Amino acid sequence: MGEGDIDWDRFVTDHAERVLRIALRIVGRLDDAEEISQEVFQECFQVAAAQGIRDPTGLAVRLATVRSLDRLRRRRARPADGAELRDSDRVTAIGPVEEAEAKELTDWLRDAVARLPSRQAEVFALMALEQASREEVATLLGISPDAVSTALCKARNELGAALDRRSGGPMR
Amino acid sequence: MNDRKNGAMNTPHDAPADNSPDRRLDAALDAIHGTPVPAEAIERVARTARRLAAESIAPAKGIRPSDRPAMHWPRRELALTAGLLALGVALLVVPGVVAERRAAAAFAEVVERAKAATSVRFTSRQRFGPGPVMKARQWVEGKRARFEMVNVPLVMVFDLDQGEQLLLDTANKYFERSHTKEISMAVGDPVEQLARAAERDVEPVPGEPDSFRGKWVSVLGMADIPDMTVVVDHDSRLPTRIVISDTDPKHPFEVILDDFHWDEPVDATRLSLDPPEGYEAREGLLSLGSVTVAPMPPILDGRVIHDRVPAAVFWSADGTRLTTLVRDPEKTDPRAHEPNMLRQWDLATGELRWSENVAGAGHAALTADGRFLADVVGYEVQLRGAESGAIERTWTTGERLGPLAFSPDGATLAAGIMEWGPYGGRGGKMAGGIEWWNVATGKLVRSIALDLPTTHLAWSSDGRFLAASSNDGPVRLIDATSGAIVRELPGRGPLAFSQDGQWLACATQSDSGHPEIGRITLHPLADGSTQPRSLETAAGRSPSTLLDLAFTRDDAVLVAADWNGDVTLLEVDGGRVVHTLRDHGDGFLGTDPVPGVHVVTPSPDGQTLATGGEDGTVRLWSPGQGGGAVRREDR
Numbered sequence: 001m002g003e004g005d006i007d008w009d010r011f012v013t014d015h016a017e018r019v020l021r022i023a024l025r026i027v028g029r030l031d032d033a034e035e036i037s038q039e040v041f042q043e044c045f046q047v048a049a050a051q052g053i054r055d056p057t058g059l060a061v062r063l064a065t066v067r068s069l070d071r072l073r074r075r076r077a078r079p080a081d082g083a084e085l086r087d088s089d090r091v092t093a094i095g096p097v098e099e100a101e102a103k104e105l106t107d108w109l110r111d112a113v114a115r116l117p118s119r120q121a122e123v124f125a126l127m128a129l130e131q132a133s134r135e136e137v138a139t140l141l142g143i144s145p146d147a148v149s150t151a152l153c154k155a156r157n158e159l160g161a162a163l164d165r166r167s168g169g170p171m172r
Numbered sequence: 173m174n175d176r177k178n179g180a181m182n183t184p185h186d187a188p189a190d191n192s193p194d195r196r197l198d199a200a201l202d203a204i205h206g207t208p209v210p211a212e213a214i215e216r217v218a219r220t221a222r223r224l225a226a227e228s229i230a231p232a233k234g235i236r237p238s239d240r241p242a243m244h245w246p247r248r249e250l251a252l253t254a255g256l257l258a259l260g261v262a263l264l265v266v267p268g269v270v271a272e273r274r275a276a277a278a279f280a281e282v283v284e285r286a287k288a289a290t291s292v293r294f295t296s297r298q299r300f301g302p303g304p305v306m307k308a309r310q311w312v313e314g315k316r317a318r319f320e321m322v323n324v325p326l327v328m329v330f331d332l333d334q335g336e337q338l339l340l341d342t343a344n345k346y347f348e349r350s351h352t353k354e355i356s357m358a359v360g361d362p363v364e365q366l367a368r369a370a371e372r373d374v375e376p377v378p379g380e381p382d383s384f385r386g387k388w389v390s391v392l393g394m395a396d397i398p399d400m401t402v403v404v405d406h407d408s409r410l411p412t413r414i415v416i417s418d419t420d421p422k423h424p425f426e427v428i429l430d431d432f433h434w435d436e437p438v439d440a441t442r443l444s445l446d447p448p449e450g451y452e453a454r455e456g457l458l459s460l461g462s463v464t465v466a467p468m469p470p471i472l473d474g475r476v477i478h479d480r481v482p483a484a485v486f487w488s489a490d491g492t493r494l495t496t497l498v499r500d501p502e503k504t505d506p507r508a509h510e511p512n513m514l515r516q517w518d519l520a521t522g523e524l525r526w527s528e529n530v531a532g533a534g535h536a537a538l539t540a541d542g543r544f545l546a547d548v549v550g551y552e553v554q555l556r557g558a559e560s561g562a563i564e565r566t567w568t569t570g571e572r573l574g575p576l577a578f579s580p581d582g583a584t585l586a587a588g589i590m591e592w593g594p595y596g597g598r599g600g601k602m603a604g605g606i607e608w609w610n611v612a613t614g615k616l617v618r619s620i621a622l623d624l625p626t627t628h629l630a631w632s633s634d635g636r637f638l639a640a641s642s643n644d645g646p647v648r649l650i651d652a653t654s655g656a657i658v659r660e661l662p663g664r665g666p667l668a669f670s671q672d673g674q675w676l677a678c679a680t681q682s683d684s685g686h687p688e689i690g691r692i693t694l695h696p697l698a699d700g701s702t703q704p705r706s707l708e709t710a711a712g713r714s715p716s717t718l719l720d721l722a723f724t725r726d727d728a729v730l731v732a733a734d735w736n737g738d739v740t741l742l743e744v745d746g747g748r749v750v751h752t753l754r755d756h757g758d759g760f761l762g763t764d765p766v767p768g769v770h771v772v773t774p775s776p777d778g779q780t781l782a783t784g785g786e787d788g789t790v791r792l793w794s795p796g797q798g799g800g801a802v803r804r805e806d807r
Contacts, residue, residue: 008222008225009222009225012218012221012222012225013218016214016215016217016218016221017209017214019217020209020213020214020217021209024207024209025204025205025207028204028207030210030213033213034213034216034217037217037221038217038220038221038224041217041220041221041224041225042221042224045224045225105196105199105200105203106200106203106204108200109197109200109201109204128201129201129204129205131205156194156197159197160194160197163196163197
């Protein structure tokens with residue numbers, strides 16, 4: 001399918017939420033996520049103009065994942081953010097202790113994902129954060145479903161070990 | 173209802189059952205999955221992407237130029253998003269990109285194109301030193317310009333050919349027309365600023381192919397400003413954003429011009445030097461010189477407290493003190509968040525009387541006699557003496573509490589239950605209700621369950637009714653003694669009882685774009701013979717989500733605060749818009765969150781209205797005097 005067959009308006013309508021969600025779950029900051037989403041669509045359009053796209057959905061999801069991980073890695077030198085955890089306003093009331101716990105844990109997870117090897121990070125982000133199926137991830141990344149499982153297992157092991165190190169030793 | 177989702181995060185009230193890495197990893201994932209994706213952000217992304225599609229794809233498909241979006245796309249975002257792949261593709265599809273040009277020549281082209289434009293409109297934000305940000309909308313066509321201040325009820329129209337200027341005080345409907353040789357459009361004319369910058373060295377901004385930086389330019393009547401950045405539209409080569417700044421701590425300032433629309437015909441009335449109908453001539457409104465080369469002075473008379481964002485504002489019973497619950501602006505980087513605070517200000521001296529940490533508290537309430545304040549931190553209800561802010565009694569709850577309201581006699585505290593967050597301990601399930609607490613003993617008197625989070629709560633002045641609503645509606649009128657739901661009314665969000673107990677005002681809004689947005693229904697409480705009344709805010713502006721409602725002390729006027737930053741005063745009889753106060757800013761300046769007004773509260777004597785907004789100010793108004801503002805600025 002070439003770009004001539006794509007209804008871009010429909011494509012944007014259908015994919016804006018997913019692209020933004022992927023980015024938000026990975027980077028955790030809404031402003032960053034919006035910027036990444038725009039980058040993703042821009043890249044989709046440019047690729048379409050230059051060479052055509054066979055699977056626009058796959059390209060958008062993959063780009064959203066990769067660009068978000070890129071952003072996360074660039075940001076890793078700084079403490080991770082958790083924009084979803086605002087101080088309370090008129091309609092939210094997160095207790096300070098829970099807020100601190102949740103923020104600390106999600107901050108840590110994002111930082112740890114940014115440290116994973118690229119393939120593992122992509123698989124983990126798509127399966128664990130975006131909750132895509134193994135088959136979908138395999139198709140998106142152009143690898144076998146078994147390779148997806150392997151990468152996910154390695155990623156979880158790596159993250160588990162990192163959690164242990166963070167806690168000062170194995171806690172199982 | 174209290175079942176916890178598998179793997180959800182431990183709260184301080186639930187001992188961790190399993191602290192294994194897998195479980196904690198799942199808990200972190202649960203927390204991330206529970207993060208909502210704001211609908212308005214999705215819409216922003218989609219809207220932007222459609223424009224991008226039109227720019228990137230449409231030309232190849234033969235779409236007419238008129239179908240393409242106006243040239244005010246924020247190019248900064250495009251520039252920032254240009255990764256290596258994007259840049260590579262761009263090099264393929266867009267021949268002759270700026271990277272191959274000499275910066276000076278490219279910038280000279282920008283200046284020439286800007287000079288050739290027939291007109292431009294844009295927005296500006298100026299900050300000089302520690303002063304307030306002055307925002308304006310501006311139009312320039314040839315040698316004529318219009319300058320509409322947003323923070324200040326002031327409009328200026330210049331005609332350089334005639335050497336004439338028209339000054340309008342839109343609050344009091346005064347005008348002043350004068351002839352002067354000293355008019356400078358330096359502050360208002362971006363083309364003039366560009367032309368001045370072109371005389372100096374201009375260099376490209378690394379990594380941003382459509383941006384230029386000029387050093388030591390002379391603009392705004394000042395020489396050698398260290399930094400000027402110009403971002404241009406990739407296709408039209410016309411500026412989309414100009415930032416002029418000096419970070420020298422001795423005289424820091426920043427001027428941002430953006431949201432440019434080039435070559436759009438300007439309505440002749442905007443540039444007319446004739447005063448609008450109904451305006452009265454008045455001399456000495458303001459000196460033009462002070463406007464063009466220096467920050468605007470504070471407005472006329474009134475008072476402002478500059479602080480963090482006031483989520484709640486309370487008057488003391490004698491009207492001499494204001495207590496505020498303040499939080500960080502929504503745009504604050506979460507890492508930089510500071511605890512919410514309760515603060516009390518002395519209005520006679522403008523001094524802060526006390527400040528107490530209430531981290532996590534988003535709501536507070538004050539007794540009618542002004543003696544006690546209540547807030548909820550975590551699961552602890554705190555009762556404070558309003559005079560000192562000191563905690564006098566605390567008790568714990570098993571529910572996550574939101575809005576608070578004291579009974580008129582101060583003996584009972586009602587609290588709305590809000591369970592809906594990803595960390596809510598109910599697996600993200602929404603729930604609501606109301607709890608009644610005996611203030612003297614801290615004992616729970618009664619609790620009722622409702623199906624949606626109780627986001628707004630009010631107690632009628634006679635103590636008979638409580639009104640509770642959620643952001644998604646409906647409004648429930650509840651017998652304050654028995655807890656029985658008396659009536660269920662259409663409406664959602666903010667609500668207010670009239671002082672005489674005759675009316676319950678409810679916002680009837682829904683989501684953005686809903687036809688009911690900005691409308692208020694007054695439900696009669698006394699008997700069945702009176703029909704509900706419908707009021708509408710937004711005189712001449714797009715309506716906006718209402719954030720707070722309050723009746724004036726004499727019940728003659730209903731005050732409505734909205735997310736556009738407007739405070740609308742509506743006659744209860746007839747619904748006429750008496751006045752619209754717009755001093756809290758305006759949502760049209762794209763990069764900042766919309767500075768909504770969160771709270772409106774009339775003073776006990778009814779002579780003053782306090783409003784608090786996302787702009788981090790509490791403003792005091794005298795509605796009877798044309799809504800004048802700012803007598804003094806307290807920091």
